[in-house]
Amino acid sequence: MQDFRLLASSGALVALISLLGAMPQPAARLPAAPATSDARAGSWSRDADKDGWRVAIQFTNYNGNRLAAAFPVSRLDMDQAMAEFGFRKAETDEILKSCRTCNQAEYDRRMADYYRQRGLAAVLTDRVMRLSVDMPELVRRNAPRVRAAAMEIDRIAKERQYDSGATIGAALSMVQTGIPYFAPPMQEDGKEILGVYVPPQVLGNGKGDCDSKTGLIASLLKNFSGARTIGINVPNHYLMGIARVPQRGEAFLEYDGEPYVLLEAAGPAWLPPGSISDHSRAMLGTMRDVRVDPFR
Numbered sequence: 400m401q402d403f404r405l406l407a408s409s410g411a412l413v414a415l416i417s418l419l420g421a422m423p424q425p426a427a428r429l430p431a432a433p434a435t436s437d438a439r440a441g442s443w444s445r446d447a448d449k450d451g452w453r454v455a456i457q458f459t460n461y462n463g464n465r466l467a468a469a470f471p472v473s474r475l476d477m478d479q480a481m482a483e484f485g486f487r488k489a490e491t492d493e494i495l496k497s498c499r500t501c502n503q504a505e506y507d508r509r510m511a512d513y514y515r516q517r518g519l520a521a522v523l524t525d526r527v528m529r530l531s532v533d534m535p536e537l538v539r540r541n542a543p544r545v546r547a548a549a550m551e552i553d554r555i556a557k558e559r560q561y562d563s564g565a566t567i568g569a570a571l572s573m574v575q576t577g578i579p580y581f582a583p584p585m586q587e588d589g590k591e592i593l594g595v596y597v598p599p600q601v602l603g604n605g606k607g608d609c610d611s612k613t614g615l616i617a618s619l620l621k622n623f624s625g626a627r628t629i630g631i632n633v634p635n636h637y638l639m640g641i642a643r644v645p646q647r648g649e650a651f652l653e654y655d656g657e658p659y660v661l662l663e664a665a666g667p668a669w670l671p672p673g674s675i676s677d678h679s680r681a682m683l684g685t686m687r688d689v690r691v692d693p694f695r
Contacts (some may be wrong), residue, residue, distance in 0.1 A: 405553040406624050439669040441577030443453040443605035450474060454548075456577035461568040461671040462594035464559060466572055470551040472603040474572040480599045483540070484518040491646055519593070532595045534630045534637075534692045536620035537614050541598040542621035549604060563625070567641060567662075567672060574601075574616050575666035581606035609635035612664035617694045629659055630692035638663050638675065639694075649673025652683065654691055 403424060441458035451474035457467045498506045507523055514521040518540070520533040532686035534694055552573070556566040583596050594608070598615040607615065613630055620626040627642040633653065640659025645651040650661045650673050663670045663679065670676070675683075682689065 406552060406622055412562050414679055443578050456573055456604055458573045458577035460572050462565055466555055466569060468546040468551045472599060477599040477603045480541055480597040482542055484597050485590045486517045487590050532593050534614060535539055535694050536623060538694045542618045543620045544599045544604060544624050549619045570619050571672060573661050574612050575664055576669055580608060580666055583609045583611060610663035613637050613639045616664050623662045628692060628694045630688040633679060634688050636678055638679055645673060650675045672678055
């Protein structure tokens with residue numbers, strides 16, 4: 400990427416593929432990778448402030464630099480992000496009650512619209528509505544809410560005179576090793592969340608799994624011009640890719656005629672860009688039941 404800077408505030412792997420229109424599947428979670436060595440382990444902590452929390456994360460970038468990031472997380476941003484995501488059965492029951500005279504097509508349309516508003520994708524298959532997290536929408540909504548963390552990454556990058564590759568590495572290593580792995584439940588506080596935490600929640604509570612952390616990294620990078628990313632849903636796991644020319648030995652996926660170097664967000668294993676888990680390698684080797692989510 401020739402142009403990789405924080406946007407001004409304003410409001411030998413993988414076959415060539417085309418996956419537009421592939422059937423959405425639930426974004427399942429891969430068990431945490433083995434813990435990384437102590438020398439590379441990160442840490443997360445927070446202190447309360449008047450608007451929410453001051454989060455501090457220590458981590459090691461892939462160039463060997465030991466880094467410390469500190470930034471605010473707004474309680475209001477976190478609450479809004481959580482409130483707009485997921486659904487409650489009582490709400491879907493109300494739609495059913497209000498649509499007693501609707502035909503099936505109208506009912507299906509109302510339900511799909513409701514789920515879309517709640518950050519979910521709904522696909523009707525064999526009269527069964529299958530739900531998955533709308534990851535591109537989750538990233539779009541939450542990129543402004545994690546801007547303070549993106550600004551801190553930008554500060555570190557400028558201070559260290561990082562190029563785009565080292566800046567990407569800082570964002571990835573911070574989330575991958577600095578935020579503990581935790582698999583969210585399918586339901587929490589009476590709401591269906593499909594096992595995903597929203598990006599400000601991952602930052603503010605210091606925990607998340609593969610899809611939750613991928614959503615966070617993609618949201619962070621969306622604050623930088625020139626950063627084009629995709630999410631990659633493979634069976635039982637979620638990872639991502641960033642558009643750039645792969646270096647020797649880096650795993651990548653070609654999507655829409657462009658190579659995307661693969662990033663493993665889950666942690667706690669310390670995996671640089673282009674290094675992926677054995678599970679990801681096996682799944683991408685067959686390309687069976689793989690979905691690509693472009694984060695436009």
